[in-house]
Amino acid sequence: MNTTSQSVKTAQYRFGRFTRPIVLAVIGTMKPRWNDFDPPIDEEVCAHIERDFSRFPLRAKIMILLMFHVIQWGGPLARRAPVPFTWLSPDARADRLRGLRNSKRQLPHLIFKALKTMVLIVCYSRPSVEQYLGLVRSDWQMSRLRLREQLLAVDRKRAKLPPTPLPLGAADTVHPDDILQDEPVLLPYNGE
Amino acid sequence: MAIPEPSLRIVTFPELGQTQIDTDVVVVGSGAGGAAVAAELAEGGLKVLVLEEGPYFTTQDFRTDVTNVITRTMRDAGTTITIGRSPVQYLEGRCVGGTTVINGGMCWRTPDKVLKRWGMEHGLTRLTSKSLQPLFERVEQRISAREQDVGTEGKNSLVFQRGCEKLGYKTVRNIRNQVHCVGSNDCVTGCPTGAKQSTAHTYLTILCRYGGSIVTSAKVEKIRVEGGKATGVVARIQNLETGQWDKTLAVSAKIVVLSCGATQTPLLLLRNRIGNRSRQVGRNFTIHPNIKISAMFDEPIDTMRGAHQAFQCREFQDEGILIAPGGVSPPLMSVATDLFGAEHGDFMLKQRYLATGGVLVDDFAAGRVSLGPFGIPLVRYDITNADQHKFIRGAALAAEIYLAAGAREVYTAFGGVGPIRNGDDIRRLFLYPPKIEHTEYFTAHLMGTCRMDRDPTRGVVDESGQSHDIRNLFVADASILPTPIGVNPQETIMALATHIAGDVLNNWKTYRQVAA
Numbered sequence: 001m002n003t004t005s006q007s008v009k010t011a012q013y014r015f016g017r018f019t020r021p022i023v024l025a026v027i028g029t030m031k032p033r034w035n036d037f038d039p040p041i042d043e044e045v046c047a048h049i050e051r052d053f054s055r056f057p058l059r060a061k062i063m064i065l066l067m068f069h070v071i072q073w074g075g076p077l078a079r080r081a082p083v084p085f086t087w088l089s090p091d092a093r094a095d096r097l098r099g100l101r102n103s104k105r106q107l108p109h110l111i112f113k114a115l116k117t118m119v120l121i122v123c124y125s126r127p128s129v130e131q132y133l134g135l136v137r138s139d140w141q142m143s144r145l146r147l148r149e150q151l152l153a154v155d156r157k158r159a160k161l162p163p164t165p166l167p168l169g170a171a172d173t174v175h176p177d178d179i180l181q182d183e184p185v186l187l188p189y190n191g192e
Numbered sequence: 193m194a195i196p197e198p199s200l201r202i203v204t205f206p207e208l209g210q211t212q213i214d215t216d217v218v219v220v221g222s223g224a225g226g227a228a229v230a231a232e233l234a235e236g237g238l239k240v241l242v243l244e245e246g247p248y249f250t251t252q253d254f255r256t257d258v259t260n261v262i263t264r265t266m267r268d269a270g271t272t273i274t275i276g277r278s279p280v281q282y283l284e285g286r287c288v289g290g291t292t293v294i295n296g297g298m299c300w301r302t303p304d305k306v307l308k309r310w311g312m313e314h315g316l317t318r319l320t321s322k323s324l325q326p327l328f329e330r331v332e333q334r335i336s337a338r339e340q341d342v343g344t345e346g347k348n349s350l351v352f353q354r355g356c357e358k359l360g361y362k363t364v365r366n367i368r369n370q371v372h373c374v375g376s377n378d379c380v381t382g383c384p385t386g387a388k389q390s391t392a393h394t395y396l397t398i399l400c401r402y403g404g405s406i407v408t409s410a411k412v413e414k415i416r417v418e419g420g421k422a423t424g425v426v427a428r429i430q431n432l433e434t435g436q437w438d439k440t441l442a443v444s445a446k447i448v449v450l451s452c453g454a455t456q457t458p459l460l461l462l463r464n465r466i467g468n469r470s471r472q473v474g475r476n477f478t479i480h481p482n483i484k485i486s487a488m489f490d491e492p493i494d495t496m497r498g499a500h501q502a503f504q505c506r507e508f509q510d511e512g513i514l515i516a517p518g519g520v521s522p523p524l525m526s527v528a529t530d531l532f533g534a535e536h537g538d539f540m541l542k543q544r545y546l547a548t549g550g551v552l553v554d555d556f557a558a559g560r561v562s563l564g565p566f567g568i569p570l571v572r573y574d575i576t577n578a579d580q581h582k583f584i585r586g587a588a589l590a591a592e593i594y595l596a597a598g599a600r601e602v603y604t605a606f607g608g609v610g611p612i613r614n615g616d617d618i619r620r621l622f623l624y625p626p627k628i629e630h631t632e633y634f635t636a637h638l639m640g641t642c643r644m645d646r647d648p649t650r651g652v653v654d655e656s657g658q659s660h661d662i663r664n665l666f667v668a669d670a671s672i673l674p675t676p677i678g679v680n681p682q683e684t685i686m687a688l689a690t691h692i693a694g695d696v697l698n699n700w701k702t703y704r705q706v707a708a
C-alpha cells in the first residue's frame with residue numbers, strides 16, 4: 001500500500017526582466033507594514049508568487065502577465081499618468097492602486113482583487129509577519145496535532161464499539177480503523 | 193504515536209508498466225461520488241479501478257503555507273472563476289479525494305421537500321426519504337459523520353450561536369465527517385491533523401481493502417463507445433518527473449462511471465460528443481452561492497482557533513437562506529477587506545477581534561458549462577435579481593445576529609456599503625440595494641449539468657444514474673442533482689452514489705450481458 005505524497009517536480013520559475021520589477025513594485029505597495037515593523041519580505045513574496053504562478057493554467061498565466069503590464073502601462077496609455085507604475089513614488093503607486101479599487105467599472109476592480117489575493121495571502125503566510133502578529137500558524141497546527149494524538153490514544157483504549165451506524169451526535173466516536181476491522185455490512189439493495 | 197495515514201493502493205508513472213488494463217468497472221474521479229460508488233462496487237465483489245486526474249497528498253502535506261496547498265490541490269491552482277454579471281470564484285479539488293479534501297466537511301441529508309420535488313418534477317419516485325434513509329445511515333457511518341467534540345467549537349462559532357439565541361433564531365449543531373476535530377481551522381486548505389475524513393481516509397481505503405486501485409495523475413480524454421454502449425476510457429498519464437502528459441492508458445471496462453464533478457463531467461461528455469441527445473448536458477448549472485460576512489467585536493474571537501463551522505442558523509431555510517459562521521486562517525482572512533499597505537496592517541492587528549461567516553442562498557439561476565473556441569471550458573453563471581434580494585436579506589439577518597451577539601461593526605461583501613453599526617444601516621441596505629456587479633460571491637457547491645430525470649428529453653441520466661443514450665455509462669457526482677438542495681451537498685452526492693452502486697450490483701448480470 002502506498003502512502004507517500006506525490007507532486008510534479010518543477011524548476012523554480014522566475015518572472016522575466018520586464019515583469020519582475022512590476023511585481024516587486026506591486027508587492028512593495030501592497031504588503032502590510034506597521035510603524036515599528038516594515039517586513040523585508042518583498043523578494044520572498046515574489047519567489048512564492050513565482051512558484052504559485054508556475055502552477056497556474058496557461059490562460060491564467062497569460063491573464064496575470066497582461067494584468068501586471070496593464071498596471072505598468074495603463075496610466076500612460078489612458079493618459080491619466082505620465083509615467084509607468086514602477087517610475088512612480090510609493091505614495092503615487094498606492095494612489096494608482098486605490099484608483100483601481102474604487103473604480104466603478106468591473107475590470108479595474110477585478111484586477112485589484114486579483115492582485116490583492118495573490119500578494120496578501122502570501123504576505124500573511126510569511127513567518128516574520130506571523131510572529132509580529134503573534135499568530136504562528138505552524139505552532140498552532142502542531143499543538144492541535146498533539147491534542148488529537150492524545151484523543152485518539154484514549155479512543156484506542158476504549159472497548160470496541162459496535163459496527164452499526166452510531167446515532168448522530170453520539171458522544172462516543174468510532175475510528176475508521178475500527179470500522180474496517182469489522183465484517184462489511186452489505187445492505188439489501190432493492191432494485192425496484 | 194503518529195496520526196495514521198490512509199492505506200491506499202496508488203499507482204502512477206513510472207510504476208504503471210501497462211498501457212492497457214481490463215477491469216469490471218472504471219470510475220473517473222475520486223471525490224464524494226466517485227469514491228463512494230467505487231468502494232461500494234468493490235465491496236460488492238467487482239473489480240474496480242479509479243482514475244484520478246490529480247496527485248495524492250498525505251496529511252503532512254497540508255502543514256505548509258496556504259498558497260502552496262491551494263495551488264497544488266485545487267483545479268487550475270485555485271484560479272477557477274465563472275463568467276457572468278459578477279464573476280464567482282469557485283473551488284474544486286483536483287487530488288485523491290477530490291473536493292472532500294478541501295471542503296468544510298458538512299454532512300446533511302437531502303431535505304424531504306427537495307426529494308418530493310424531485311419526485312414530482314423529475315419523476316424520481318424511488319428517491320424518497322424512506323428509501324434513502326438506510327443509505328444516508330450507511331454513508332454517515334462510512335465517513336464518521338458526527339457533531340464537533342464539545343469544547344473545540346471555537347469562539348467564531350460560539351458568538352454566532354449567541355447572537356442567534358438572543359434573537360430566538362433556530363440553530364443546529366453541524367454534523368461533519370470528522371474524528372476528533374480539534375479545531376485547527378484549516379478545512380479549506382486540507383486538514384493538517386487528519387481529523388477530517390475525506391474520501392481518501394474512508395471510501396478509498398475501503399476500495400483498496402477490497403482489491404481496488406487508484407491510478408493518479410490520469411486525465412481521461414476519451415470515452416470508448418461501441419454499439420451504443422460504453423466499453424472503457426482512454427487517459428493521459430502525467431510523468432511526475434517531467435510534468436509532461438506523455439503516456440496513454442487504455443482501460444477496458446464493462447461499466448464506465450463518470451464522477452468528475454459538476455464542471456468536468458459535462459465537459460468530458462461534450463468533448464466526446466456523447467450522451468447529449470437531450471441537449472441538457474452542461475445546462476441547469478446551479479452553484480448555491482455565498483457571500484462573506486465579518487464582524488468586529490470588543491472581545492478576542494481568534495477565528496483561527498476552532499472548528500471551521502460548528503453551527504448553522506436554519507431559521508430562514510424555508511426562504512432559501514442559510515446563515516453560518518465560517519472561520520478561516522489569517523492569510524485567507526486578509527483578503528476579506530479591500531485595504532492594503534499600512535491600512536491593511538492596522539486592520540490585521542485587529543483581526544483577533546474579527547468573526548467571519550457567510551450567507552448561502554438557494555439560487556434560481558441556471559448557468560451553463562460548455563466548450564468555447566479551441567475547446568476552452570466556459571463556465572457561465574449569472575446571479576439573478578431574485579437571488580440578490582435574498583443575499584441582501586441574508587446579509588441584513590446576519591448583521592442582526594452579529595450585532596445582537598455584541599459586535600461593534602459588521603462588514604459585508606457588498607462593494608461601496610460601509611460598516612453596519614445599527615438598525616439604520618441595515619435598513620439602508622434595503623433602501624439602496626447593492627448591485628450584483630459590486631458584490632463578491634464565492635462557492636464550492638456546484639451542482640446540476642447532467643441532471644437525473646426519468647424523461648430522456650429532460651435529463652441526461654435515469655434514476656439509476658445510467659445515461660439515457662449510452663448503455664453501461666453512469667454518472668455519479670454532483671452533476672446529477674436535478675435541483676439545488678439548499679444544504680451542503682456532500683452527503684447527498686455520496687448517498688446517490690451508493691444508490692447507483694446498489695442498482696449496478698442488483699442488475700450486474702444484465703450489465704455484464706450488455707457488455708459482452
